[in-house]
Amino acid sequence: MTRIRVKGFKIFDDRHGKPRCYHRATGHKIDLEKTPLGSAEFFAECTRIAAIAEARKAQAPKPGTLGGLVNAYFQTEHFGNLADATKRDYRKCADFLHPIRDTPVSAITKPLVSGIHDKAAGKIGWRRANMVRTFLSQVFRYAIPRGLIDRDYAAGVIPKPRPKDRPYANRPWAVEERAVVLERAAPHVRVAIALIMNTGLDPSDALKLTRRQIDGNTIWGVRGKTGHEVAIPISPTLQAALDAAPPHDAVTILATSTGKPWTYNGFSTVWHRFKKKLEAEDAVQPGLTLKGLRHTVATTLREAGLEERQIADLLGQKTPSMARHYSRSANLADRNRITMETLEKENERRSKVVKPFKKTVKP
Structure with a gap:
């Protein structure tokens, strides 16, 4: 019997x-029932x-090139530990640099x-250009110890x-915008917007918070972007x-209309459609973002006279030393309780001047 070799x-x-039959380099399997061994097919x-x-293979980054440096950085533990949003941003930067990926390392200059x-x-645009600059700096920093640049x-x-x-x-x-949206x-x-609005997360x-992260009347968590602990x-x-939210069986605090955990992209899509309807009716001004609620909390507390350190603790922006990590955690909730009381009083005071908006918009 003739043995076929390819x-x-x-x-x-x-x-x-x-x-x-398998392709050696990729492990791709050929279905010999659809394409019989030895046939033209x-x-x-x-x-x-x-x-x-x-x-x-031709598209793969070549060693000794900019693309090779980028690929090496994507394999580092540092990149793996970044927040998902930062990873997405860096991938977009790599896509922008893709046309010049074969640039030799020896040709890279300031x-x-x-x-x-x-x-x-x-x-x-200027913002994403600065992100490309930051990304390249990270790529170079982690390539230096390896002798790649x-x-x-x-x-x-x-x-x-x-x-x-x-x-x-x-x-x-604005206070009026918060009232209209809610x-x-x-x-x-x-309930999702209220959670972000009243925590600064x-x-x-916020979308990833689970029920187990609520201990009594405190939300315990870690900022995905920085890894810093928060106690709100x-x-x-x-x-x-939270009490008025539709009941659901999801492990997360927040859930979709079908009771499933939100994905960030899913909630962003729902929010964008809802916001556009409000903008079309001049109910809110352009430029309203979910991340803006975090800025709202910080601004409200700053205008109420709180110190920056108090605000930073609530928002998870303070970096503690490992030696004081657990002692800091023990006192964090108590310190933030005073901060939250200030936010609650200030929001209540400001909301009294806002007239309720009765019409409902389906997201």
Whole structure:
């Protein structure tokens, strides 16, 4: 019997005597029932798989290039420990750099990085251009100890300034906007917004909170972006919002209308549609973001006269030393309780001047 051989493919009989065929480099299996061994269809399938493998190999980052440095950084523990949002941002930066991925490391200089930064500002805006600069700096920093590059060529590149006529991102919400949104949001959306509004949590962190993270009248958690611990007392307003939320069996505190845990993208989509309807009716001003609620909490507390350290504790922005980690945790809830009482009183005072908005908008 003639034995068929194809370069790059492993052809053999299994323990049951049945013929098998795999592409060696990728492990891709050929279905020999659809494309019988030795048939024209079989050889065509082998050619197709080999061509795909070669194309992917050609696209893979080459050692000693910018693409190789980027790929090496993506394998580091540092990148793996970043928040999901930061990972997404860095992946987008890598996509922007993809056309020049084959640039040799020897050709990377500070003027080259500065030119990349300038081009990015023109194509994707000043903010994302600065993100590309930050990303390159991280790539270079983690490549230096491995001997892949000799210095951080992004270190001396000056960040792009915010345009003077550009409104600030994630602006604080006006009191009237908060009232309108809470009045007109669907119940499963209202409780999510109320939770963010009354805690200052990042939206992504709020959506991930589980029931087990509520201990008595305190929410315990960790900021996904920084890994810093937060201990947020549950105010009467927040407790009322949680009590009024639609019942569900999800492990998370917040859930969709079908009782499933929210994904960040899912909630963002629902929020965007809801917000656009309100903007079309001039019920809210443009520029309303979920992250803006975090700024709202900080601004409200600052205007109420609280110290920056108190606000930082509530928002999880303070970095404790490991030696004081547990003692800090023991006192954090008590300190934040005073902060939360101030926020509760200030929100109540401001809301008294706002007229209720009765019309409902479905998200």
